[in-house]
Every structure is written in structure tokens, then in C-alpha cells.
Amino acid sequence: MSFFEDPIKFLAGLLQDLLVSLNLHPIAITVINNIVGALIVSSVGLVIVIFLIWLERKLAARFQDRFGPNRAGPFGILQSFGDLSKLVLKEDVVPDAADKIPYNIAPILSIAAVVLVWAVVPFSVEWIGTDLNVGVLYIAAVGSFGILSVLMAGWASNNKYALLGAFRAVAQLISYEVPLIFALLIPVLLARSMGVNQIVGAQDIWYIFVVPVAFGIFFIASLAEIGRTPFDLLEAESEIVAGYHTEYSGMKFGMFMAGEFLHSLTLAVVTAALFLGGWRGPYVEQLPLLGPLYLFLKAGFVYFLIVWIRSSLPRIRIDHMLDITWKFLTPLSVVLLMAIALTDALLKEFGQINNTALYVGAMIAVNVVIALLALFAASRLNSRQRRQIKTFEPRPLAVPPKPAAPAAASTSEEASA
Amino acid sequence: MTPIQYFFLFTAGFTLLAALGVVTRRNVVHSALLLVVALFGVAVTFAILEAGFWAVFQVLVYIGAIAILMIFMVMLTRRNVADETYPEPFNDNMRLAFLAALLVFGGLALTIGGWDAARETMTVPLDYDALREFGRAMVSPDGYLVPFILVSVLLLAALVGAIYVAVLGNKSQEERE
Missing domain, CATH: 1.20.120.1200 (NADH-ubiquinone/plastoquinone oxidoreductase chain 6, subunit NuoJ)
Structure with missing residues (x-):
């Protein structure tokens, strides 16, 4: 086997031969192999994030008609290294009244929660950290450590703004986890497996074309999970300083920051794997090296969408943010899941499960109908709410005590409307 | 070992x-x-x-x-x-609670110790998918379908109850004001 056919297998073989030649115990060889594998998989994400920050700044600058970083190195690509050394060299300030142990564990947990997801990301036909048969659930479960880290950081800082930020963050993250998991279940249902690699393997037609509404729900919910604009209420700087990481400085802040960027990329990669066919593409079976290329091209597209939305939309208000998930996305995702399961069962009953054209057509039809119904219901609900706001009584404080009321009441009505 | x-x-x-x-x-x-x-x-x-x-x-x-x-x-x-003014974590009921915990642990240990199925070994085929079998058992009438539905109904009742209490609480508060 040559290097270019399958470099990972080639290198793994070299390592295996080296360890065997050292006459180690077979269990020790397994342990060393697994540790090296885990190190490589987690480093991939952590190294990419350095360039990701540069890419994001460049893209955001272009959206705002600026140049972005352009001094350090060609196209400013060394800018991130400068930022990184600044963060490492900065003084590490720990507030006197902070709860020291949770305060110091929180940033580590924040980045670990994201790196853990890379264990189940399939890079190519056989390149996967560990092919868990419950991979999709694992992705959802690991996310809860991120919530925990936000909560720990906010509480241990002993700062009102940090605690407020943490409460907001947890309200947001827990709420958006519901539609996120329902949307995750739809590819599971279509692929009849919870393993991420099996889901990629089952996508002869990308699931974004089979269940576009599920992709939409997943994308919006994952935007909220990573706390990017329009859902960046957890660190709304005009309201609560910087949210849960107000008291952090130096590399501890850097770890929260890197965790956030890496989280965006990770969810982009997961989206690519679940809905955009993952590593699948022409000639990937002959040349596994193409797998990561296709995967990161697709993930890059999703990441571009995230940056695009971030630079285009304003932050939404907190009650609207919660309304979107509880009154729109959650019911929509539940109805969609049930409709897809029903369609699938009906097609199976009539023996048409292998008729790809009919299957995809039926699924798309169900999606379109549900999307139209949901939009119709949402617009009805919205207009009713607006009418309600217009019929508000003038507040008693605004009514003057003397009978000259009518004119004053009409102005106060305008003010409250 | x-x-x-x-x-x-x-x-x-x-x-x-x-x-x-x-x-x-x-x-x-x-x-x-x-x-x-x-x-x-x-x-x-x-x-x-x-x-x-x-x-x-x-x-x-x-x-x-x-x-x-x-x-x-x-x-x-x-x-x-x-x-730093935290209350003492233990009070006088500590001994009773310890006794109760000991009794529960003893009961569980005895039950599991006397249960033959806990010591049985079973060979499963290589392509045995425990998750699939678990899912089948949950929805098959000879398996756990009835307990599964009962638990779902219980959870639904708890959910409806929580919403009812929350809404009723708000209403009575408004009336008081």
C-alpha cells in the first residue's frame, strides 16, 4: 500500500510496525494507538480554527465593504498568530471573589465539549475517529457539556452580568436543543441508522434535497446553539457587557472564543455530513484523500452561510428568540417528523420503498406542504398578535387627572402602539 | 485482573x-x-x-x-x-437517612444477588444490534408496549399539570392585583 492511496492507513501501519518492533504488550499498543488517533482527530479541529478566525474576519470585512486583516503575512493570514500570542502573553486575572475551581474548569470544558464531537465525524470512507452506532445522539449529548461550561463560567465569575448572560444562554441553548434533536432524528429515520458514517453512506441523494425543511430547522437551531448573530443574546454587548465570559481574560477568554469558532465549524461539518452527503463525491472510493476535501468544501459552504447571516442580520429580542423556537420550530419539527415517518411507512406498506423517484418526490411534496402550512399559520398568528397590541388600553399613569382627557389619551395610545 | x-x-x-x-x-x-x-x-x-x-x-x-x-x-x-455562611449540611435526621439508604442498598444487593439472570452469560451473533432489539421490544405488544405507553401518559399528565398550574398561578395573581 503506497502513501498516496490511503495516507492515514499507511501511517497507522507504520506506527503499528514501530510499536510491535519495540516488543510492547499488545494492550499497551492498543492504548498508544488510540491516544495517537484521538490526538490527531482533535488537533485537526484546533489547527483549522486558527485559519478559521482569519477567514471569518476576512469574510465579515468583505460583507461590510472593508479589507479586513491585510498586514501580517500574505492577505493578513498571520494575523491570527499575532492575536494568539497576545492572548497567551496577557495577564491572567482571576476575580478575588470568584469560585476558583469551576472558574478555571469552565473554559476547558467549553472547548472540550466541541472537540469531543470530532470523534464521530467521518472524514472519508473509512476515516472516522470511532464509528459509534449512536453517533447522532452522541453529538446531541456532548453539546450539554457546553451548556454546563457556560453555566459554570457565569456563576463562578460572581458578576451580575456574567450570571445574567449564563441564564440567557441556558434558556436559549436548552430551548433550541429540542428542535435540533427532532431535526437530527429525520436523517436517522431516512438512513435507518444512528451512526454518522452510515447516514453518510445512505445518502445516494443528499438529504437536503429529500427533506429541505428538516435542513432549515437544523440550520436555524444550530445557529442558536453556537450563539451567533441573530441569536447572540448570550453575549449581547449593548445589554450585559459580554455575558458569561465578562470576567475572563487572556487565554481563558481565548479558549471561549476558540470554542465558539470551532463550534461553528463543527456544526457546519455535522450539517455537511447529515444533509449534504458528507465525504461523498466523484472518485472518493478510489482515492480516500478526496473525502476530507469534499467534506470541508461542503462544510465551508455552510460556514459561509453562517458568516453571511452573521454580517447581515441584527440581533433579535429575547422574547422573540424564545417564541421562534417554542411556538414555531418545535411544533414544526414534531409535525415534520411524524409526517415523514408516516410517509415512509406508507411507501413501505405499498412496496415502493426502492422506487427512488417516487420516494424522493413524496418526501419533497410532504415537506413543501408542511412548510407552506407552517408559514401560513405563523403569518396568521403574527397578524393576530399585532392586532392585540393595537387594542391596548392607555396606561393609567399617562392619563391626566382633569377632564381634558380625550386629546391626551389619543397621544398616549399612539405612544403605546 | x-x-x-x-x-x-x-x-x-x-x-x-x-x-x-x-x-x-x-x-x-x-x-x-x-x-x-x-x-x-x-x-x-x-x-x-x-x-x-x-x-x-x-x-x-x-x-x-x-x-x-x-x-x-x-x-x-x-x-x-x-x-460563606452556608448551613450545616447534616441535621439530626442524618442517622435515619443513613439507615434508609443502607436498607435500600441491602434490598437491591439481595435481589440482584438472588437473581439467576444476572449471572447468566449469553452469546450473541456478531451482527447483533442491541439498539434495534431494544427499539423492537419497546413497541411490540409481547414486549414493553403497555408500560411504555403508561409512562408516556404519565409524563403527558405531568406536562399538562405543570402548564395548568403555571397558567392558573398567573391568573390568580392577576385577580389579586
Whole structure:
């Protein structure tokens, strides 16, 4: 086997031969192999994030008609290294009244929660950290450590703004986890497996074309999970300083920051794997090296969408943010899941499960109908709410005590409307 | 002993120490965080037993939902982190509680010890999908369909009850004002 056919297998073989030649115990060889594998998989994400920050700044600058970083190195690509050394060299300030142990564990947990997801990301036909048969659930479960880290950081800082930020963050993250998991279940249902690699393997037609509404729900919910604009209420700087990481400085802040960027990329990669066919593409079976290329091209597209939305939309208000998930996305995702399961069962009953054209057509039809119904219901609900706001009584404080009321009441009505 | 047994002992000791910390810490938030550690230890034990689904669900449900809600409640009721005036974690009922815990543990140990199925070994085919079998058992009438539906109804009742209490609470408050 040559290097270019399958470099990972080639290198793994070299390592295996080296360890065997050292006459180690077979269990020790397994342990060393697994540790090296885990190190490589987690480093991939952590190294990419350095360039990701540069890419994001460049893209955001272009959206705002600026140049972005352009001094350090060609196209400013060394800018991130400068930022990184600044963060490492900065003084590490720990507030006197902070709860020291949770305060110091929180940033580590924040980045670990994201790196853990890379264990189940399939890079190519056989390149996967560990092919868990419950991979999709694992992705959802690991996310809860991120919530925990936000909560720990906010509480241990002993700062009102940090605690407020943490409460907001947890309200947001827990709420958006519901539609996120329902949307995750739809590819599971279509692929009849919870393993991420099996889901990629089952996508002869990308699931974004089979269940576009599920992709939409997943994308919006994952935007909220990573706390990017329009859902960046957890660190709304005009309201609560910087949210849960107000008291952090130096590399501890850097770890929260890197965790956030890496989280965006990770969810982009997961989206690519679940809905955009993952590593699948022409000639990937002959040349596994193409797998990561296709995967990161697709993930890059999703990441571009995230940056695009971030630079285009304003932050939404907190009650609207919660309304979107509880009154729109959650019911929509539940109805969609049930409709897809029903369609699938009906097609199976009539023996048409292998008729790809009919299957995809039926699924798309169900999606379109549900999307139209949901939009119709949402617009009805919205207009009713607006009418309600217009019929508000003038507040008693605004009514003057003397009978000259009518004119004053009409102005106060305008003010409250 | 195989290495996996050493690892199991390490995890079990770790879990028990964390659980002991939950009841002995004076700071309630530290107790709640140690509870997360103990629950995670249980998840690792499931993983050692190759019950991946249960390990993942332990993290998703107990750490992701229940523990976070508990920490949330504790934080909302404490005013200041640096406030060192914590109440004594034990009161006079400690001995009774210890006795009750001992009785429950003894009962469980006796039941599981006298249960033959716990010691039986079973060879499964290589392509045995435990998750698939579990899902089938949950929805087949000869399996656990009836308990499964009963639990769902119970949870639904709890959900409706919670909403009713919340709405009623708001209404009576408005009436009082």
C-alpha cells in the first residue's frame, strides 16, 4: 500500500510496525494507538480554527465593504498568530471573589465539549475517529457539556452580568436543543441508522434535497446553539457587557472564543455530513484523500452561510428568540417528523420503498406542504398578535387627572402602539 | 485482573467519591456540580459495559437536562458566590437517612444477588444490534408496549399539570392585583 492511496492507513501501519518492533504488550499498543488517533482527530479541529478566525474576519470585512486583516503575512493570514500570542502573553486575572475551581474548569470544558464531537465525524470512507452506532445522539449529548461550561463560567465569575448572560444562554441553548434533536432524528429515520458514517453512506441523494425543511430547522437551531448573530443574546454587548465570559481574560477568554469558532465549524461539518452527503463525491472510493476535501468544501459552504447571516442580520429580542423556537420550530419539527415517518411507512406498506423517484418526490411534496402550512399559520398568528397590541388600553399613569382627557389619551395610545 | 477491570474500579471509586462529595459539601452549587461528575461516572461505567446507548442517554438526560435544571434552581436561590455562611449540611435526621439508604442498598444487593439472570452469560451473533432489539421490544405488544405507553401518559399528565398550574398561578395573581 503506497502513501498516496490511503495516507492515514499507511501511517497507522507504520506506527503499528514501530510499536510491535519495540516488543510492547499488545494492550499497551492498543492504548498508544488510540491516544495517537484521538490526538490527531482533535488537533485537526484546533489547527483549522486558527485559519478559521482569519477567514471569518476576512469574510465579515468583505460583507461590510472593508479589507479586513491585510498586514501580517500574505492577505493578513498571520494575523491570527499575532492575536494568539497576545492572548497567551496577557495577564491572567482571576476575580478575588470568584469560585476558583469551576472558574478555571469552565473554559476547558467549553472547548472540550466541541472537540469531543470530532470523534464521530467521518472524514472519508473509512476515516472516522470511532464509528459509534449512536453517533447522532452522541453529538446531541456532548453539546450539554457546553451548556454546563457556560453555566459554570457565569456563576463562578460572581458578576451580575456574567450570571445574567449564563441564564440567557441556558434558556436559549436548552430551548433550541429540542428542535435540533427532532431535526437530527429525520436523517436517522431516512438512513435507518444512528451512526454518522452510515447516514453518510445512505445518502445516494443528499438529504437536503429529500427533506429541505428538516435542513432549515437544523440550520436555524444550530445557529442558536453556537450563539451567533441573530441569536447572540448570550453575549449581547449593548445589554450585559459580554455575558458569561465578562470576567475572563487572556487565554481563558481565548479558549471561549476558540470554542465558539470551532463550534461553528463543527456544526457546519455535522450539517455537511447529515444533509449534504458528507465525504461523498466523484472518485472518493478510489482515492480516500478526496473525502476530507469534499467534506470541508461542503462544510465551508455552510460556514459561509453562517458568516453571511452573521454580517447581515441584527440581533433579535429575547422574547422573540424564545417564541421562534417554542411556538414555531418545535411544533414544526414534531409535525415534520411524524409526517415523514408516516410517509415512509406508507411507501413501505405499498412496496415502493426502492422506487427512488417516487420516494424522493413524496418526501419533497410532504415537506413543501408542511412548510407552506407552517408559514401560513405563523403569518396568521403574527397578524393576530399585532392586532392585540393595537387594542391596548392607555396606561393609567399617562392619563391626566382633569377632564381634558380625550386629546391626551389619543397621544398616549399612539405612544403605546 | 484485566486492564478493563482496573479501569472499572477506578471509575467506580471516582463516582462514589463524587457522590460522597454531593452530600458533604457545604456549598450547594459545588454539590450540584459534583452530582454532574457522579452522573458522568455512571455514564463511563455504561460505556465500559459496552452499553453505548445508555452511556449517551445518561449524559443527554441526566447531565444535559436534569443536572442543569438543578444548578439553575440553586443559582437562582443564592444571592452571592462569596457568601460563606452556608448551613450545616447534616441535621439530626442524618442517622435515619443513613439507615434508609443502607436498607435500600441491602434490598437491591439481595435481589440482584438472588437473581439467576444476572449471572447468566449469553452469546450473541456478531451482527447483533442491541439498539434495534431494544427499539423492537419497546413497541411490540409481547414486549414493553403497555408500560411504555403508561409512562408516556404519565409524563403527558405531568406536562399538562405543570402548564395548568403555571397558567392558573398567573391568573390568580392577576385577580389579586
